[in-house]
Amino acid sequence: MRLYWEIFKRSFQSAAAYRLEMIAQTVSSLFGILIQTSIWLALYRGNAEHASTAGQISIRDMLTYAILSSCVFLLINNQMIWKLGEKIKTGEIAMDLIKPIHLARYLFSESGGLALFRVVFQLLPVLAFGAVIYGIVPPAAPDFVFFAVCLLNGIVLYYLMSFICGLIAFWYMVNWHTNSLFHLVMTLFSGSLVPLWFFPGALSKTVSLLPFPLVFYGPISVYLGKRTIEEEMVLVAMQFAWIALLALLLRWIWGKAVKKLVIQGG
Amino acid sequence: MSIIRVQSLTKRFKRQIRRSGKMSAFKDFAFPRHEWKDAVKEVDFQIDKGEIVGYIGPNGAGKSTTIKMMVGILVPTSGSIEIGGLVPYKNRLENSRKIGVVFGQRTQLWWDIPVMETFRLMQYMYKIPQRQFEENIRIFTEILGIDEFVNVPVRQLSLGQRMRADLCAALLHNPEILYLDEPTIGLDVDVKERVRGFIKEVNRTRETTVILTTHDTSDLDKLCSRVLVIDQGSLMYDGDLEYLKRHYSRHDVVTVETDSEMPENLLRTRFQDDFTQEGRKCHVRIVPEKDSTADCIAWFIRNGRLLDVQIRQTDIDEVIRNLYSTFKRPEKETGSG
Ligand SMILES: Nc1ncnc2c1ncn2[C@@H]1O[C@H](COP(=O)(O)OP(=O)(O)O)[C@@H](O)[C@H]1O
Numbered sequence: 394m395r396l397y398w399e400i401f402k403r404s405f406q407s408a409a410a411y412r413l414e415m416i417a418q419t420v421s422s423l424f425g426i427l428i429q430t431s432i433w434l435a436l437y438r439g440n441a442e443h444a445s446t447a448g449q450i451s452i453r454d455m456l457t458y459a460i461l462s463s464c465v466f467l468l469i470n471n472q473m474i475w476k477l478g479e480k481i482k483t484g485e486i487a488m489d490l491i492k493p494i495h496l497a498r499y500l501f502s503e504s505g506g507l508a509l510f511r512v513v514f515q516l517l518p519v520l521a522f523g524a525v526i527y528g529i530v531p532p533a534a535p536d537f538v539f540f541a542v543c544l545l546n547g548i549v550l551y552y553l554m555s556f557i558c559g560l561i562a563f564w565y566m567v568n569w570h571t572n573s574l575f576h577l578v579m580t581l582f583s584g585s586l587v588p589l590w591f592f593p594g595a596l597s598k599t600v601s602l603l604p605f606p607l608v609f610y611g612p613i614s615v616y617l618g619k620r621t622i623e624e625e626m627v628l629v630a631m632q633f634a635w636i637a638l639l640a641l642l643l644r645w646i647w648g649k650a651v652k653k654l655v656i657q658g659g
Numbered sequence: 660m661s662i663i664r665v666q667s668l669t670k671r672f673k674r675q676i677r678r679s680g681k682m683s684a685f686k687d688f689a690f691p692r693h694e695w696k697d698a699v700k701e702v703d704f705q706i707d708k709g710e711i712v713g714y715i716g717p718n719g720a721g722k723s724t725t726i727k728m729m730v731g732i733l734v735p736t737s738g739s740i741e742i743g744g745l746v747p748y749k750n751r752l753e754n755s756r757k758i759g760v761v762f763g764q765r766t767q768l769w770w771d772i773p774v775m776e777t778f779r780l781m782q783y784m785y786k787i788p789q790r791q792f793e794e795n796i797r798i799f800t801e802i803l804g805i806d807e808f809v810n811v812p813v814r815q816l817s818l819g820q821r822m823r824a825d826l827c828a829a830l831l832h833n834p835e836i837l838y839l840d841e842p843t844i845g846l847d848v849d850v851k852e853r854v855r856g857f858i859k860e861v862n863r864t865r866e867t868t869v870i871l872t873t874h875d876t877s878d879l880d881k882l883c884s885r886v887l888v889i890d891q892g893s894l895m896y897d898g899d900l901e902y903l904k905r906h907y908s909r910h911d912v913v914t915v916e917t918d919s920e921m922p923e924n925l926l927r928t929r930f931q932d933d934f935t936q937e938g939r940k941c942h943v944r945i946v947p948e949k950d951s952t953a954d955c956i957a958w959f960i961r962n963g964r965l966l967d968v969q970i971r972q973t974d975i976d977e978v979i980r981n982l983y984s985t986f987k988r989p990e991k992e993t994g995s996g
């Protein structure tokens with residue numbers, strides 16, 4: 394446990410080396426917010442509210458949603474597919490295998506450290522920008538506690554999914570294919586652009602069984618108070634179930650991947 | 660009692676054959692053909708605790724493949740390996756705590772943070788007691804001079820500095836066995852010397868068993884008493900370095916420069932056909948059974964005025980070529996050579 398805390402700290406420290414990239418990314422998330430909010434403002438066309446499967450959604454709710462979505466993205470974004478792909482291509486993965494560590498945990502701590510760095514230097518500025526320009530709906534206190542739990546679970550879920558997709562590189566080397574496909578699926582089904590409450594009823598029901606909306610749509614809809622306490626509990630339970638399932642899947646694929654590596658020699 | 664036991668170790672790789680000519684890329688894609696390559700074939704050896712063994716052979720001989728099997732990141736196709744009673748690929752994690760590994764072309768240091776921070780991370784990774792950690796850092800600083808750059812991020816280090824840091828990182832947890840795959844490749848003479856001194860010292864004080872692959876003959880001279888020679892996957896020689904050199908490095912070359920050209924017939928009476936002349940320079944091949952370098956130089960001193968003398972020892976690749984031709988002579992005579 395101590396080891397992973399130390400990795401977390403060092404990762405935070407090493408992120409400082411990429412100041413320029415950080416600034417560029419902050420600028421691009423600001424643009425992202427500008428674009429998304431303009432679209433929503435245009436779609437609402439002066440209406441204060443729109444009907445949805447989660448009741449009436451005000452324009453302020455929607456603007457808050459867009460800003461929070463950008464923030465969640467900053468928290469979870471880990472480039473794991475690219476990172477694992479490089480390790481496998483260059484054979485650096487061998488160096489990881491001769492250390493007494495679990496690579497998945499190691500890289501989780503590492504991306505945690507980077508995420509914390511982004512919270513301080515990107516997320517807070519972006520949030521402040523959003524709050525000043527558009528105003529953010531403050532959450533009710535009990536919602537906020539659920540939101541925090543949901544958000545953390547969402548981070549873990551996203552990590553598990555991206556790590557599993559990254560492992561595909563053991564079999565299929567063209568990792569930018571994997572990466573685009575994964576991001577496409579995330580964009581469509583996670584609710585990062587369009588909240589599930591605007592999806593047609595049947596589609597919304599189907600998609601909400603998948604793990605993707607548990608990363609964006611789940612936590613943000615809780616923040617906005619669009620769920621009853623029972624629904625919130627179901628949401629968290631689903632997150633835990635998916636985490637358990639994906640963790641098992643990750644272990645299984647990891648075992649297969651290592652087996653392939655040690656037989657074929659990378 | 661051997662700490663490393665390797666028995667009829669074989670690793671067979673599957674490789675795709677690339678065609679050439681018309682539509683080759685299409686054919687390769689549609690009808691891939693494979694061949695099997697034995698990177699390591701029926702290799703046997705045992706290594707005792709505290710030995711330093713040089714593992715040598717030309718490029719592609721199978722050295723790295725053998726090392727990878729010993730550290731547990733490659734499974735043998737057949738045969739067995741036991742390292743301190745463990746089968747490495749079955750007990751990769753447990754084995755990893757007892758070994759230190761340096762691959763010359765790779766680093767295990769964290770790229771963006773100071774070297775010392777990686778060392779501290781190693782401390783947690785291998786659960787190294789604080790006393791041992793401090794003691795090791797002190798020793799490493801003394802021999803390798805790492806204090807010059809421990810606070811510099813790894814990406815700013817020179818190759819020599821990085822290699823020194825990597826060696827330290829591999830040894831912080833006092834491993835029982837140290838695997839070094841081409842540790843001195845690309846280093847300048849001064850750093851090479853330090854690295855060798857360090858390996859020697861660690862081996863002496865801690866009885867660390869060291870296995871190193873190298874291309875550099877002087878690594879072997881300075882470090883190893885025993886060498887294993889591998890070529891095309893097969894073990895060609897296992898034994899004394901001295902014996903190997905005496906028997907297979909047949910002709911060291913002495914180059915003598917004199918103030919005036921030596922008469923050719925005089926040279927011929929002394930050296931028969933074992934010399935070539937290049938104006939005032941004269942290259943003599945010393946055949947150990949018949950002659951010695953000292954006698955040769957003494958003869959030149961008696962017969963002329965010397966300006967310069969150079970002695971070139973057979974390098975290890977030449978030794979291996981000689982070794983190879985001894986074993987494969989029948990094939991060589993009929994084949995293309
Ligand atoms: N993963 C692999 N797949 C196929 N062939 C391999 C693989 N790794 C090594 N080889 C082949 O095995 C032989 C031995 O390689 P290696 O052990 O790296 O040699 P050395 O380290 O002695 O230079 C070479 O012919 C190399 O091409």
Ligand SMILES: [Mg+2]
Pocket residue numbers: 722723724840
């Ligand atoms: Mg090699």
